[in-house]
Amino acid sequence: MWDTPYPWLIPLLLVLAAVFLYPILQIVRLSFTDANMIQVGYDYTLESYLRMFTLPGFLPMIGTTAFFVFFSVVFQLFAGFIVALLIVQGEKMNLRGTVVVRTSVLVAWAIPGVVIGVIWGMLYNETDAGIINYALSTIGLGPVSFLSDPTMALLSVTLANIWRGTAFSMILMYAGLKTVSKDVLEAAVIDGASALQRMKNVILPAIAPIILVNLIIISIDTFNTFDMVMALTGGGPGNSTEVIALSIYTAIFREFNLGEGAATAVVLLVVNVVMTLVYLKVLGRRGEE
């Protein structure tokens, strides 16, 4: 029995079960209760789910989250790739300062979400004290309602999140680009492939697995983002920037509604798992081809 690796995995399984599986099961269990943080005891019920799916607010929340995640992920992937490509090209050309660029981009990734929310809050401030609005006023424009107009607020929050996530995306893309074989690239050049052709037929296929991992990580990260949104808009104005993760926080910590918060958390978990499976299935298969 000791010849197999399984006994050695037992401690890991125990730890995973205790810190990962157990909390998830608890959340699922709580989502079928009417538990709140003010009274002891609870009953098992489907009310939390019924409430969530039938009340006004659920569909707008899904819509807001979908917009936020879709545009965040697309632009983080794109911007991350462009920055990484620039750094790699810079290194190839022995340009000075590539390390500085890499490090300074990384700083964005190291700043806590709440701080990012506060910083962007200063930028977006709608009085003359707001940095962007002040800049606009010097050329006779503005003020722009960055945070008090429902549509602008969602755009503003998404833009701040793109800025925040680009750094991480860049790190992965950079790592991916560094693995592209120079020989193959040289061979492509000798074969007369144009820059676009090299990108399409050599670089992108080579880093496809990294792009997939990047896509999964930043998608999940964006779905789970609430700290930055909370600091920047608190979900407002109205609930125009209330993404699923923030709604969980509001339900549990501001309305003390544990059952409903847990039910929303289960929905978020299901969305994350389904999305990951779809990515793996669709993109993973393409990668193999």
Added chain:
Amino acid sequence: MKKSISIGMSMLVIAGLAGCSGDNPSAEEKETLTWYTTAGYSPEAPSAATSDYISENIESFEKEHPDMNIQLSLQSSNIDEAMARLLEQANTGRAPDMAAIDGYMLDRYKEYLQPLDELMEERGLDPDDYLPFAEKVLRGDDGKIYGLYMSTDTRMLYYNKEVIEEPPSTWEEVIEVSNEVQKEGYEGLVLPLGIGEGTSVTSLWPLFWSQGGKLVDKEGNPVFGKGENREAMIRTFETLDRAQEEGAVSKRMASSGRENDANGEVAAGDTAMFLGGSWQAVTIEEILGDDFENWEVASLPTIEEDDPTVSSAGGWAWGIFTDDPEKKEAAFDFLMDSFISEEGMGEFTSIQGSLPARTSVYESDSYNPGAFNDEFLTSLETEAEARPGASKYNEISVQLQTAISQVISGSKEPEQAVDDAWEIVTFGESGESE
């Protein structure tokens, strides 16, 4: 040997956690008095003056009570979270011996709190000395007093009298005055109308209450969306919406949820009036320097001229959970000396820049009144009401903040917003949403 040491250690830890509520192992050993408080009311307070004041009080308490040892545990800076945790502890019999409780929530804890009438009488503390709203909060259904209100605050209209000669007393006048001052390059009225508790207590409840509206009934069930209450709430929303549409209130208020957000607006220099809390006077004074002389406060504007002015008061109270007579008395002594006696409350609220919850303290030599002290006291005595302590309150408040923010940002009409909030709050309650 090792085993017995570790058992001994665990016993110690358990005894510490339970606040030694069981039998005292030995009369000579110190009893632990567990104290659950916010950082601001503890020796860990960010302000050095507060921290020194409380540390000194703990020291002198422990000198006077050599058999008692205060064990401090700090609350989360998220008040809602801290209060929920305290309730959970009380629910499961693990409550601390004494704790700081957000004033309006005291009602939720009354079944676990000790009545303090006898101790108050012994120390000559007359419940009638409390501000009317505070006494109402402290008194249980059985007529007994269940807490010690310490500090409070109220909401008022701050205005720059250089720009505004006569402060507006109705919303009709607010619109008029706002539009006038805007011609001179100033902002209209600044007030929180976004997501945050400041919106509820400063902008919504005073208007709603002054029309006789009730958020919850006596049993704590929501009623704000029924009958006359619904009418009053819709009128409150319509009034604020009209002010925004007529340009008296900027649309960007839909993204401001705290009273303190006005501080930044004042610092920007073009604010002529705002609705804010009494504690902001200190900050505004710091921001404006000598220009602060031009500022005054007035009662919050009402919808109709004949409506009574209502303000909302907040603040903190202390509750004693331990039923051990000795510890209860010790806890009472400590709280009384540090925060409740004329001297204690006077000194402490002066350091904090908050307002005393007892009327006599305003006359006390220990109290160092700040700007607008008389106006604040009048407001507290005649206008102030506390939020309902009902367990549904937080949900009601969050939903109505969201609703007004939707109205001001233009995504919903007042009636629709109020009805949607009502539907969410009363979901699943039979007959409620009809």
